[in-house]
Amino acid sequence: MTAPVPFRIRVRFSKLGKVRFLGHRDLARVWERALRKAALPVAYSEGFSPRPRLSFGLALSTAYESLGEYLDIDTWEMWPDLAAVPGRLSACLPEGIDVTAACAVSRSEPSLQQAVTSCTWLIDIVDISAADLGAVVDRALAAPTLMLERERKGNTVTDDLRPQVVALDVVGPTPTGARLHAELGTQPRTLRPSELLAALEPPLEEALVSRTHQWTTSDGARREILPLDATHPMHVGERAS
Amino acid sequence: MGSLWTALEPLLPKVQKPARYIGLEDGSQRPDPQPGQVGWLMMYPDTYEIGLPNQGLQILYEIVNERPDAYAERSYAPWVDLEALMRQRNVPLFSVDTHRAAADFDLIAFNLSAELTYTNVLNCVDLAGVPVRSADRRAEHPLVAVGGHCTYNPEPIADFVDIVVLGDGEEVVSEITEVVREWKTGGRTDGSRENVLRALAQVPGVYVPSLYDAEFDGERLVGIFPRFPDVPEIVEKRTIADLGQWPYPRNQLVPLTEVVHDRLNVEVFRGCTRGCRFCQAGMITRPVRERPAEQVRSMVQSGLRRTGYDEVALTSLSTADFSGIEAVVADTVNDPLNCGQVSVSLPSLRVDAFTVGVAAQIQKARRTGLTFAPEAGTWRMRQVINKLIREEDLYGAVESAYSQGWRRMKLYFLTGLPTETDEDTLGIAELAKNCVELGRAHHKNPSVTVSLGGFVPKPFTPFQWFGQNTPVELQRKIGLVRDATKHSKGVQLKWHDPKATLIEGIMSRGDRRLCPVIEDVWRHGGTFQEWSEHFDHRLWVDTMAAHGLSVDWYVHRHRTEDEVFGWDHLSAGLHRDFLWQDWRDALDHLGLEDCRWTPCYDCGACTGYGIEHVVASAVPPAGGSQGTGQDRSSGGDVPVRLGVKPIAVGAP
Structure with a gap:
């Protein structure tokens, strides 16, 4: 047994523009290089081929944008000057990926995968008016269930998505159609925007999709994993009010 | 715009x-x-x-x-x-x-x-x-x-x-x-x-x-x-005299998505005078021009800082021949700024120049794959192709690699070489099996991957006169190796599709009459032919026939001394009579020494352009025998443990 790595830094970052087409696995490699470029110490895994100990939150589908992505970084030594970390890391990341907050979190905090309870999304739909989209949303919310047939592990299963839809409304028209706002649950499994759209009547096709927030719940209150002004060393748990 | x-x-x-x-x-x-x-x-x-x-x-x-x-x-x-x-x-x-x-x-x-x-x-x-x-x-x-x-x-x-x-x-x-x-x-x-x-x-x-x-x-x-x-x-052809004047790329591109050779690459020298007769790259890129070691160091150091890569490859046609390779590797691996996390890979490692010192340096960080290229299975065959690696050279290198902790290695071989007999082909299986045997002394499950490619004769090489083997013959030879290694635990065999080798052969020494063939294959959707899922052998062969062209004439026919080649109006500096003599020497099993450290053979590559080899060291590197008969200890004695008795790498 080896000693547990004592420190964990949680960063929030955005993924906007052309870089939205970068897949999750590639993004992890981009992060490994960025941390080496920024010369920030990171703990490595043991074994034949040691890798930096990074854990990402809920994977973002390729081609989606986000204002609220998260990454936990384990380290043997606390990083100095956390306030400077967002700028230092952003300079080492590709255009479109910017670190917007960095915070030390306790190793006893639940992992990002466990902590997140819902995500807020903006979903663009083309060739539809805001009024027509509003009617689709009203129908979906008025119905007792929102059934979707999908493949899972080779089996066809039918799920009711309705309990996972925390909020759903029309933001307004866009130059090419209209925009939806949705808050979708992530426990026990994530409801994806594409799955929601497929369950609507009629089913809709997504254009640009952006994740704007990831939420957690503590003591019955919903709060962001890291708010955008969270760049200071403090345990997330302590900050919850 | x-x-x-x-x-x-x-x-x-x-x-x-x-x-x-x-x-x-x-x-x-x-x-x-x-x-x-x-x-x-x-x-x-x-x-x-x-x-x-x-x-x-x-x-x-x-x-x-x-x-x-x-x-x-x-x-x-x-x-x-x-x-x-x-x-x-x-x-x-x-x-x-x-x-x-x-x-x-x-x-x-x-x-x-x-x-x-x-x-x-x-x-x-x-x-x-x-x-x-x-x-x-x-x-x-x-x-x-x-x-x-x-x-x-x-x-x-x-x-x-x-x-x-x-x-x-x-x-x-x-x-x-x-x-x-x-x-x-x-x-x-x-x-x-x-x-x-x-x-x-x-x-x-x-x-x-x-x-x-x-x-x-x-x-x-x-x-x-x-x-x-x-x-x-x-x-x-154009040749730059001094690689040190061209420290490029200064800002190597770092892709966001995974690519082949996804690491920092620093070219340590261009050109090669080992004189392997099958190797077009070694012939057309002469003379040897080394990058100054100091520049290599600074390109490695600044490149790692800038890119965030944790692996650097020192590239060339035979990197172990670089003067002072051990010092450059050691400096990179031991640089405290690299936090001990940077690994060095040396593609194109020559078997006979592989030293324990270099291996030990590399493995301090992550161990990268090891690939050796003996190219042929018997000493006779290696004399023909002028790749003068003795079996002891290979075993010494493999033994030292196993003793340093490697479990897996890759061996590259060619088949379909001039004068190749079944004994030569089967020698590939023998070498591979013996390498696995050596590994058993160190590990429970040593493994050797044999990668077998069909030989395609290339312009501006001594083998440009040679008629390429047919796909049927190549497949038969691959079958020989496959059967001979089938029951050998630890030997994996991979091979290049002989049908793809055939199509490469058509174009390697083809002429302008192939233009309509290439255009037709393209018009029929024949793109991405390097990819096995898209490669369409039938389309090529049928299109050749439709244009009245003989695959046999282009690919399998031996050329005579007076044949006019479709590249005779181009020049890589090499004299045609030098290449012809080297072809005759090949058929006589005569090896040719590396001219970096021996007198000039007047191949034409230096004299024609008024430039010279740029080599930092006047002595060949350790283990660099290449049949020169030179004092191989001049590059420094390298003790290797083979069995119980310490010997020098490559020593007879």
């Missing part, structure tokens, strides 16, 4: 690996073209993952972008899914840097490293909206240029390219830029295309196929002759 991004963006969610098309790499540039500037589109005719790491294109990309009168961007062949969408929506080929249309550039410059990418060249030109045949292009169309190793026989694509550049591109890219700039300044008027091509033909190293006629007498080529008196009869 607007960006095509808004047209491309809606297509990307529908294709595989969309990150191939977004650019944004660290090191990439976003030029803002000014009137009169010459625009180069540096293009690799295969996928982004294969093309991005190409060092030649990256070097030229930087050199052009440093010029005030020019700019360069990059492009790669879109995969078939995106291509279909582009054709459906009329989106032309684009650069990945600013997503500018390919046809907006003044030159589209392809790197040609593999014959099976030729149809992709046509496809990319067509996707750019440019006529595929150079004769059909007008003043408004870009010039289509090619460079790289395949250009030493460009005749199979002569009808499709405007200019062919032979040899090192560092200097000539600027000379071409200046000629094209004049053309632009003159307004690229109607009919001016012929003038710019005539002017480019005056630039040393530039071959303009349309200014030459190929004359045939029946099947036989009589010669390729200039159509105008001012056009050179022989086009000589």
Whole structure:
């Protein structure tokens, strides 16, 4: 047994523009290089081929944008000057990926995968008016269930998505159609925007999709994993009010 | 000259690996073209993952972008899914840097490293909206240029390219830029295309196929002759004298998505004089020009800092031959700034020069794969190909690798070599089995992967006269090795498809009569022929037959001394009589020493261009026997434990 790595830094970052087409696995490699470029110490895994100990939150589908992505970084030594970390890391990341907050979190905090309870999304739909989209949303919310047939592990299963839809409304028209706002649950499994759209009547096709927030719940209150002004060393748990 | 991004963006969610098309790499540039500037589109005719790491294109990309009168961007062949969408929506080929249309550039410059990418060249030109045949292009169309190793026989694509550049591109890219700039300044008027091509033909190293006629007498080529008196009869390759003057790429591109050779690459020398007779690269890139060790160190150090890579490859045709290789490796691995996390890989490791010292240095960080290339299974066969590795050399290297903790290694072999007998072929299986046996003393499950490739004779090598083995014969030989290793635990066998080897063979020594064949294969959808799922052997063979051309005549026929080759009007500096003598020596099993450390054989590569080998060390490296009979201890004794008795690597 080896000693547990004592420190964990949680960063929030955005993924906007052309870089939205970068897949999750590639993004992890981009992060490994960025941390080496920024010369920030990171703990490595043991074994034949040691890798930096990074854990990402809920994977973002390729081609989606986000204002609220998260990454936990384990380290043997606390990083100095956390306030400077967002700028230092952003300079080492590709255009479109910017670190917007960095915070030390306790190793006893639940992992990002466990902590997140819902995500807020903006979903663009083309060739539809805001009024027509509003009617689709009203129908979906008025119905007792929102059934979707999908493949899972080779089996066809039918799920009711309705309990996972925390909020759903029309933001307004866009130059090419209209925009939806949705808050979708992530426990026990994530409801994806594409799955929601497929369950609507009629089913809709997504254009640009952006994740704007990831939420957690503590003591019955919903709060962001890291708010955008969270760049200071403090345990997330302590900050919850 | 607007960006095509808004047209491309809606297509990307529908294709595989969309990150191939977004650019944004660290090191990439976003030029803002000014009137009169010459625009180069540096293009690799295969996928982004294969093309991005190409060092030649990256070097030229930087050199052009440093010029005030020019700019360069990059492009790669879109995969078939995106291509279909582009054709459906009329989106032309684009650069990945600013997503500018390919046809907006003044030159589209392809790197040609593999014959099976030729149809992709046509496809990319067509996707750019440019006529595929150079004769059909007008003043408004870009010039289509090619460079790289395949250009030493460009005749199979002569009808499709405007200019062919032979040899090192560092200097000539600027000379071409200046000629094209004049053309632009003159307004690229109607009919001016012929003038710019005539002017480019005056630039040393530039071959303009349309200014030459190929004359045939029946099947036989009589010669390729200039159509105008001012056009050179022989086009000589370009060679830069001093690699130290060209520390490029200064800002190696760091792709966001995974590519082949995804690491920092630092070229430590160019050229090779080992004289392996099958190896075109070793023949056409002579002489040897080492980069000063100090420059290698600083390129490694600054490159690692800038890129965030944790692996660096020291590249060349035979990296263990670099003077002072051990010190450079040690400095890199032990640099405290690298936190002990940086690994070094040495591609093209020669078996006989592999030293315990180097291996021990490398394995301090992560252990990368080990690949040795004995190339042939018996000493006799290795004498024929002039790869003078003794079995003891190989076993010594393998033993030391196992004792340093490696469990797996890869061995490269060729089959279908001149004079090869079944005994030679079966020798491959023997060597592999013996290597696994050596490993058992150190590990429970040692493993050796044998990679077997069919030999394709190449222009400007001593084997250019040799008739390539048929696919049936190659398959039989592969079968011999397969059967002989079937029950050997620890030996894995991989082989290159002999049918693909056949098609490579057609183009390797083909002539202009293949142009319509390549065009037809492309028109029938034959793109991405390097990819086994797209390779269509039948299409090639049927198209050859439809054009009345004999595969046997192009590929399997032995050539005679007086045969006129389709590349006789081009020159890599090598004297034809040197190559012929070397071919005769091969058939007599005579080895040839490395001329870096022995007297000159007058191959022509140095004397013809008034340059010399640039080597920091006057003595050959440890283990560098190469049959020279030289005192191999001069590079330093390297004790290796083979069994219980310590011996020197490669010692008899």
